[in-house]
Amino acid sequence: MLKEILYYTWGAVVSFVLAFSVGITYMGLNRKVTARVQNRIGPPWYQNFLDVIKLGSKKTAIHHGVMHHLGPAFLMVSSVMSLLIIPILNNGRFYPNLNFHGDLIFLLYIMTFGPLGMALGAGQTGNPNSAIGVTRGLAQMAGFEIPWVMALVALMIQYKTTSIVDLMNIQAETGRWLMFSSPFAFIAAIMAMFGMFRYSPFDIVGAPSELASGPMSENGGKYLFTMMSSGSVFAFAKLTLYTDLFLGGADNLLVLVLKTFVLYMIPVLYGVVNPRYRTEQAVRWFWGWPSFFGLLAILQASFF
């Protein structure tokens, strides 16, 4: 019993450290790629590590009340919880995570928990930019959640399971990635990913020059540190989930990093060549083609 608890705790710590470092590196690479596209040299790939250390070693950080103090913590909790129920490698090897039947549905809830907690915290700062950012964020969430849920429901109907591990096992048994056996769900999910990552053209929440970075405009020092690290953990968790669901999981860390990096480059490269949408344009975009593909995926799952 005790041994098992220790084993799982160890797994949680290892996956957290892995997700943190890989996620932060990806964010740094994102800045590098953006810079190269803009014909600049750009910061070194480890720039975001330095930023995080600097934010963590700020001497003061003021807050405007209990909810504001807890907001970044909610974000962190949501990121770590989603990381812990997403299997990192095939067959639960090396990183034991807490999967159970129905975790796909649980994941749908827990992934929206962090942003909601953050919204409460941003409301307490009394900063008008934060309030506008929060309303925009919720509107965007209403946009991309629809194709995303449709894609997941299609998978659940087609394979009659709500467990991520079962879906991974199906891919391992048939030898076909779900990306090919349910292509419409894959397309809808990828399009929903643009909204989840909030890179341009969907960076309407934290628009730096328009909203002064929105919900985080009053967060400095350690609060921003928590938000940045939770963002990188969450990015890795989401990419791993996509790899698990559609790209057949990964047998070792190298394959995992390769697959997640390819997935990550989709929103990044789409983002660097696009200006920012307005809120209603973004929502309309998500309720257009992505939802259509989601509907096709559900039809395909129920009738074929």
Place this chain on the structure above:
Amino acid sequence: MINDKESQKIVDIIQNFARKHSLWVLAYGTGCGAIEIPPTMTSRYDAERLGVRGAATPRQADVLLITGYLTTKTLKRVIRVYEQMQDPKYVIGFGSCTINGGMYFDSYNTIKALDRYLPVDVYINGCMPRPEAVLKGFAKLQELIQAGKADGSKKYKENLEWYRANQKEVIPVWRMPEFNW
């Protein structure tokens, strides 16, 4: 073991290294010199490769870049902004106007020496300084941070009364909290 002097030194070196290479700048475009900031940040001079990057709000910023002359009216806002920034924070005075008034030396409505109102860590002279000079200024600030000598905010806290007296001399209507950090 954690709190002794030797390990503190190592922590300081790591922290100063990170601070030095990650300067988030709040470019407060007070004067005409602000027009040199966009070329410094974009492809030609690319300040981001040195870790210099724009910050959206005072809470997230490390460096307050005061670009040029300050009227007494903007000085009030600048003080407010400076006090909202989180420690450790640095100020760069940009252009001759912040040093001795520059070509506004006899103006009735601008302040002459920024150092009397806010603790300045680095000055960049020139009217207006070219982007090369701005980058040189950032390099100088990085040197000071690495050596642990960029302690303007400490000076400000210790000599707060002196700074406040100077500030109140030129700001007739002081409707601000006495401390707002």
